[in-house]
Amino acid sequence: MFEKLSPMPADPILGLMAKYRQDQHPNKIDLGVGVFKDEAGHTPILACVKQAEQHRIDTEETKVYIGPTGSPEFNKLIADLAFGNDNPAITANRVRTVSTPGGTGSLRVAADFIKRINPNSVIWVSDPTWANHIGLFEAAGITVKTYPYYDHQNKALKFDEMLATLSQICRDDVVLLHACCHNPSGMDLTTEQWDRVIDITKQQGFTPLIDMAYQGFGDGVDVDAYGVRQMAANVDDMILCSSCSKNFGLYRERIGACSIVAKDSNAADITYSVILYVVRCLYSMPPAHGAAIVETILGSSELKQQWLDELKVMRDRINGNRAMLVNKLIEKGVTRDFSFIAEQKGMFSFLGITPEQVAKLQQDHSIYMVDSSRISIAGIGKTNVDYLAESIAKVLSV
Numbered sequence: 001m002f003e004k005l006s007p008m009p010a011d012p013i014l015g016l017m018a019k020y021r022q023d024q025h026p027n028k029i030d031l032g033v034g035v036f037k038d039e040a041g042h043t044p045i046l047a048c049v050k051q052a053e054q055h056r057i058d059t060e061e062t063k064v065y066i067g068p069t070g071s072p073e074f075n076k077l078i079a080d081l082a083f084g085n086d087n088p089a090i091t092a093n094r095v096r097t098v099s100t101p102g103g104t105g106s107l108r109v110a111a112d113f114i115k116r117i118n119p120n121s122v123i124w125v126s127d128p129t130w131a132n133h134i135g136l137f138e139a140a141g142i143t144v145k146t147y148p149y150y151d152h153q154n155k156a157l158k159f160d161e162m163l164a165t166l167s168q169i170c171r172d173d174v175v176l177l178h179a180c181c182h183n184p185s186g187m188d189l190t191t192e193q194w195d196r197v198i199d200i201t202k203q204q205g206f207t208p209l210i211d212m213a214y215q216g217f218g219d220g221v222d223v224d225a226y227g228v229r230q231m232a233a234n235v236d237d238m239i240l241c242s243s244c245s246k247n248f249g250l251y252r253e254r255i256g257a258c259s260i261v262a263k264d265s266n267a268a269d270i271t272y273s274v275i276l277y278v279v280r281c282l283y284s285m286p287p288a289h290g291a292a293i294v295e296t297i298l299g300s301s302e303l304k305q306q307w308l309d310e311l312k313v314m315r316d317r318i319n320g321n322r323a324m325l326v327n328k329l330i331e332k333g334v335t336r337d338f339s340f341i342a343e344q345k346g347m348f349s350f351l352g353i354t355p356e357q358v359a360k361l362q363q364d365h366s367i368y369m370v371d372s373s374r375i376s377i378a379g380i381g382k383t384n385v386d387y388l389a390e391s392i393a394k395v396l397s398v
């Protein structure tokens, strides 16, 4: 049977990582992989995570099945973190949450849930979006369409075009929005723009699905959740997919959450029963370890404060790297305006150079990024920014 198969194209980022590892250049730089790195290039385990994990090891009494919802305590705490515990959707008991295997698991639960509601479902994603959104929803049998989002030419949001498209979308469709730190563009909606999008969502009646993979990496946990919170307070139905991979540094533990907001508590119960059925058919039950760590942190005022402090260090480093690169490029004589990098948010931005220039950076300078020139901001550091800016300057001047 397997002889019928032909190979799938390799993941471009994994291919890039393999090439980077083999490269012997002493100044090589990896701007491909989207994980947080400290100045030394490590992705550290947060101190609050270490403590919570120790507590978990000391107190855990059983490894018995946890059930398709995952830990109820985690679900409550992570929903409060996302929506805010005073959100009208929370106080009216309209929110239900399941723990999921990472943000990707959450998106897949959402995809199967959407498909179950409407077999002809269409999901609208931003152009561009995280590449996996497309494969993931198509794998669930959902048609993926795009709405205009990032203007590569002007390094700006195509907001009017985005609104014009959203204004044509029908009730049965789903619209995927990035809560903050848009991947891959770093271009986020302002609060005023969120308000306009929420108005159109209400007007058209489509279902918003917000993907929040970077809460706390932009401006802070509350500011980053503005769109999620306002949307939940203003629409009947909504789906939120969140991830603890980046903000808790729990990448390999695979912990995230899928929350649904329904019209009222009764509708939320019915919707939840369908979500739980979807989970049972997909993977039965989520992993428990990451959820236990997160619930230990969020459930302790001391550990939560420590986490917020550690998260701020990661956020400040990313925002600092953005400003540092822009300043260095000016210092190295680059006249092209790169100031947009300092204004954008989160782990990624498009440098906005051609694929040929990307290839040249790799061949001549051992600087690795994907062809679209999306760079992972955490790969920049005080020790490599001079070399990086000099190399970009050289490539631009040819």
Ligand SMILES: Cc1ncc(COP(=O)(O)O)c(C=O)c1O
Binding pocket: 034, 101, 102, 103, 104, 105, 130, 178, 183, 211, 213, 243, 244, 245, 246, 251, 255, 256
């Ligand atoms: C926009 C977006 N959504 C979801 C995810 C999935 O995160 P996780 O690693 O928790 O599956 C990512 C990860 O890079 C992402 O960038």
